[in-house]
Amino acid sequence: MSKQISNFRRKGLVFLTSVLCIGTLIAGFVLAIVAERNAVKMKNTRKTFSTVATEEWANPQFPRLHKTCNTTDVEFLTKTMNDTQTVASYAKEQLLVKGSNDTVYKRWFGDGPLYDVLGVIEGVANMTKMDVLLRCDDVDGLCAANPNYYAGHHRENADAETVICDYFYETRAWISDICSNGTLKEFPPTRYAGIDMIHRYFHVSFINEDEYIGEFTEEAEDVLELAKANSTFAVRNVDNYLYYLADVYSSVHVPGGCLGMEEA
Numbered sequence: 001m002s003k004q005i006s007n008f009r010r011k012g013l014v015f016l017t018s019v020l021c022i023g024t025l026i027a028g029f030v031l032a033i034v035a036e037r038n039a040v041k042m043k044n045t046r047k048t049f050s051t052v053a054t055e056e057w058a059n060p061q062f063p064r065l066h067k068t069c070n071t072t073d074v075e076f077l078t079k080t081m082n083d084t085q086t087v088a089s090y091a092k093e094q095l096l097v098k099g100s101n102d103t104v105y106k107r108w109f110g111d112g113p114l115y116d117v118l119g120v121i122e123g124v125a126n127m128t129k130m131d132v133l134l135r136c137d138d139v140d141g142l143c144a145a146n147p148n149y150y151a152g153h154h155r156e157n158a159d160a161e162t163v164i165c166d167y168f169y170e171t172r173a174w175i176s177d178i179c180s181n182g183t184l185k186e187f188p189p190t191r192y193a194g195i196d197m198i199h200r201y202f203h204v205s206f207i208n209e210d211e212y213i214g215e216f217t218e219e220a221e222d223v224l225e226l227a228k229a230n231s232t233f234a235v236r237n238v239d240n241y242l243y244y245l246a247d248v249y250s251s252v253h254v255p256g257g258c259l260g261m262e263e264a
Contacts, residue, residue, distance in 0.1 A: 063132035063162075073136045076169055076193075083175045083194025087245050088125035092118065094248050104257070107224065108244040110231030117235055117244075120213060124201055124241075132204055133161045143167070151196065154203035162200050172196060178246065179253050183260020185220060189239075189246035198245065202238045213238060220261055 062081045065074055098105065100114040109117055135155075138144055142153050143165035151168035155161040172193035173181055181187040190196040202208045202215075217226055218239040227234040234240045250257035 061126070061128040061130060063129045063134050066133055066135040066137065069134070069136035069164075073164070073169075077134060077164065079174070080172070080193040080197050083192070084197045085125055085194075087175055087194050087249050088121050088198070090252065091121050091245050091248050092125075095121070104244065104248045104251075106227070108227050108240045108247065109234050110227040112227075112231035112235035117241075120235070120241065121245075124198055124207060127207065129201070129207075131160050131206070132201070133158075135161055135163045137163070138165065139163060151190075152200060154200065159205050162203065168193070168196075175249060178250050179258035183258045184243065184246050184250065185260040188220065189242040192246065195242055195245055199238060199242055202241075212236060213241075215239070224261075 062078075065077060069077065094102065095105070095114065095118050100106070100109070100111070100117075105114075105117070140153070140155065140163065143150050143163065146165075148167060150165045151171060152162055152164045155163060171191065173187075173191060175192050175194050178192060181191070190199055202213050205211070208214065213236055216233050216237045217223055220243065223234075223237065223239045223243055226237060227240060247257050247259060250259075
């Protein structure tokens with residue numbers, strides 16, 4: 001009797017082992033089919049990559065603020081620098097999507113190289129600015145000497161320092177209000193705090209690459225003419241960038257933007 005029970009157990013064990021083996025083989029076969037189908041699907045599907053979203057940069061770096069900046073100054077300047085990132089990010093997105101054949105691009109850079117412009121905008125927004133210092137005191141007396149005119153100035157004897165005058169806070173608008181203060185001819189780009197800050201960044205030698213980016217001309221009509229006549233310098237001129245940034249961003253609020261000037 002015990003021998004029969006032992007045989008029955010062995011047969012049961014063999015049967016169970018066989019079932020498990022068959023089950024494993026079937027599962028492996030099914031998984032292989034699924035994997036093959038997924039591989040074919042991936043091969044035949046266009047691969048996509050996530051991109052940098054508007055208003056976002058990998059590691060945005062803001063300048064340091066001097067101890068003379070009070071709470072109100074800090075709040076205003078922080079919002080200003082955030083505006084700078086927003087404008088630059090939107091411009092970068094448009095450059096990547098529309099390229100150099102875009103009407104606004106040609107208006108301000110002519111047939112200048114796309115990668116030069118893209119690199120400058122990327123660099124001025126995203127490069128580290130920990131060595132740049134924004135001061136809120138009138139350390140050189142130039143704010144007081146030029147009331148209702150100087151919004152700030154680059155310190156000649158301290159290359160990485162920029163003084164922000166009271167007139168900056170009194171007269172600069174936010175980019176969310178672009179076009180609501182008039183056309184860009186009536187209310188030029190530097191009247192917007194975030195764009196004006198880019199102008200101030202470009203005064204610092206390690207940002208302008210020892211004046212690779214410089215101020216060759218600044219009146220709107222002259223800036224337009226520079227793009228047509230000498231694109232080599234248009235992609236190196238500060239105000240071509242300022243007008244481009246304002247022009248391309250203004251289209252967010254008004255279809256076609258709010259340039260307000262005739263192109264020669």
